[in-house]
Structure formats: structure tokens, C-alpha cells
Amino acid sequence: MRRKSIDTTHGWVKYGRYRYECSKCGEYHYPGDKELELSEVSQMSSKKEDELTRLSVRLPYAEAVKTYEELTGLRASSSVTHRVVQETGKKFKGKAIEHKPLKGDGKEHVGSDGTMVNIREEGWKEVKVGGYYKTDKEGEKVQVRYVGTTESREEIGRQLYELTGRPGLEQTEQLGFIGDGAEWLDEIREEHFVKSTRILDYYHVSEYVGNLGKVFYGEGKGKEWIEEKLEQIKAGAVKDVEKSLRRMKAKTAEQREELEKTSRYLKNHEGHMKYDEYKRLGFHIGSGVIEAGCKYVIGHRFKRSGMRWSRKGAEHLLCLRVAYLNDDWERVQNARWN
Numbered sequence: 001m002r003r004k005s006i007d008t009t010h011g012w013v014k015y016g017r018y019r020y021e022c023s024k025c026g027e028y029h030y031p032g033d034k035e036l037e038l039s040e041v042s043q044m045s046s047k048k049e050d051e052l053t054r055l056s057v058r059l060p061y062a063e064a065v066k067t068y069e070e071l072t073g074l075r076a077s078s079s080v081t082h083r084v085v086q087e088t089g090k091k092f093k094g095k096a097i098e099h100k101p102l103k104g105d106g107k108e109h110v111g112s113d114g115t116m117v118n119i120r121e122e123g124w125k126e127v128k129v130g131g132y133y134k135t136d137k138e139g140e141k142v143q144v145r146y147v148g149t150t151e152s153r154e155e156i157g158r159q160l161y162e163l164t165g166r167p168g169l170e171q172t173e174q175l176g177f178i179g180d181g182a183e184w185l186d187e188i189r190e191e192h193f194v195k196s197t198r199i200l201d202y203y204h205v206s207e208y209v210g211n212l213g214k215v216f217y218g219e220g221k222g223k224e225w226i227e228e229k230l231e232q233i234k235a236g237a238v239k240d241v242e243k244s245l246r247r248m249k250a251k252t253a254e255q256r257e258e259l260e261k262t263s264r265y266l267k268n269h270e271g272h273m274k275y276d277e278y279k280r281l282g283f284h285i286g287s288g289v290i291e292a293g294c295k296y297v298i299g300h301r302f303k304r305s306g307m308r309w310s311r312k313g314a315e316h317l318l319c320l321r322v323a324y325l326n327d328d329w330e331r332v333q334n335a336r337w338n
Helices: 031-035 046-056 061-072 078-092 153-163 183-192 202-217 220-234 238-246 253-272 275-281 288-302 311-325 329-337
Strands: 002-008 011-017 108-119 123-135 141-149 175-179 197-200
Touching: 002 046, 046 061, 046 078, 046 311, 046 329, 061 078, 078 311, 078 329, 108 153, 108 183, 108 288, 108 311, 123 153, 123 288, 123 311, 141 153, 141 288, 141 311, 153 183, 175 183, 197 202, 197 253, 197 275, 202 220, 202 253, 220 238, 220 275, 238 253, 288 311, 311 329
Parallel strands: 108 175, 175 197
Antiparallel strands: 002 011, 108 123, 123 141
8 A cells, every 4th residue: 555645626635545566567557546537747636737727728827826825725836837737738739629519690700810929039929810700690799719829820720620610612601711811811711711701801901091091191181081992892892992092193102102002902802802792691891800819819818028938838828728718628628638
């Protein structure tokens, strides 16, 4: 009989368990430890590890430990908690993303965006977040599920494909694929959602038109001009706006630069700006839900003052945070012991 001390949610507990020697390999085993699902990473019980991990996907490690101690009156270590979280994330990373039907009777939307995170020895690097959501009959967002990665655009595309249930060619016709004009988004769409309705985020368009109007006409007249052009664009008259831009005469280098930039942007993306048609079909024309996901998934946990991350450390925590926000924590718990 060998005794062992375990740091549990009720304090330190000692228990005795039998040790067995394998007749083939000569190694010793403790079946009681496996039966109780005791950790190989710390001296904590599985329940205490799980509680601290859940807090850590929401709060910085030191704050998570402090909060835990205030709520339970039990001691915990920031360094041990960090190690537990990282090992849990390492085990969970790469597990198949589970598709779950979304609530709502409206249209399904999928999209991705990026936000910068401070990575040690690399500086500020883009972390990608993907979102999959559905609207109700009134067009309001009902439910969102997320994916995220510090890795490549191919990886976020794969994750989005898994998240949406690996839709077949015909199934993608029902999806709205929404985002800014980045080429990598078009590459993801072409690979995984080829028949989806590609929607250029209206608010990115309004930024281009807004900057152009201010440079040419100032704040007063410029506001009227901007509103007029945006109304035309929302009504599906993008080509009319392009024609009016060709008649504009730049007088300064700044005006010339903004005019060329906006004209090129509208020309390159005019096929994805059929906003009157998108609204009639029930699709969103703005990527606000996806952009908000960048703040919700990444900003609130990874971009607090002074934070810097190792790439692996950020990736391991991110996959856990996404699972938590998607109400998918049971799969994290299963991954710890399988």
C-alpha cells in the first residue's frame, strides 16, 4: 500500500493505493490513480485542474488563481496552473472540430478576420478568427460559433470547413461568405465554400468612399457626397458610382491617391457588392459579427496591457478558449483522459 497526497477542491487529501508490477516490462502501475483520473501534470485533482483551467481561459493566469482563492479559500499556484492549461490545450489541439446545428430560421453566414497579437521574438503577428452564425427571420444574429488559430490561413479555412459541417458543393449555396477584400478570404471560399454568396463587408466600402469624400470636399459638402454615393452602392448601382469617380478631377497628390485607391477597390470587388440583392435574400451586408469575434475571442484575453505570448502558448490557450465560448467544454474534459 502506497500513500499519496492530492490537492483537491476540499483541500489536501491523503489516500492509500496498491502498486502492481508488470510481469512483462517490470514497470510499476497504480490502477487506483487511473480510476480516480489523477493528473500526471500536477498534484491537483482533476476537478481542481478543470476549475482553474476554465478560469484561465477567461482571465490572465495570476487573476484566475487569485479569483479561485477568493471564491474557494483554497491555495493555487500560477505556474502550476499555467502548466496544466498548456498541457490540456496541447492534448485538445487537433481534435476534430464538432459541427452543431445552429439555432434560428434565417440565413447561415461564415467568415473570417484577423487581429494582431504580440508574439515573443516575432513582434505583432496576425491571429485569425472565424465565425459561423445564423440569423432569425428578422435578420438578427441568433447564435455564433467560433474557430481561431495563430497558424496559417489554410488552417483557419480547414477549421471553418469543419465548423460548418463539411458542406458539399450544393450546400454551400445556402451560405453567405462575408468579409473584407483580403485575397486569403477569397482563397478560403474557393477551396471550401465555392458556391457561397461572397459579400464584401459594406463598412469597409464606406471607409474608402468616406475618405475620398473628405479629401475632395471636406467635412460639410463631403458628408452629403458620401451619403449619396453610399446610398447608390446599397441600392446596387456600383457601376454608376464608378462612372462618377471617373469624372472627378484630382487637384492634389492626396486627392489623386485616394481617387485611384477607391476606384481600384470598387472595380476589383464590384461583383461582391450586390447589397440590394443580399438584403432581399436575408443576408447581412456587414461583417460586424465576425469583427466583434476578434475582440471577444482574442482581444479580451490575449491583448491586455503588457501581454506577450509564445506562439505555442497562445495556440494552446486559444483552442481551449474557443471550446469554452462554443459551449464545447465536455470535449476538452474528455481529451484530458483519452
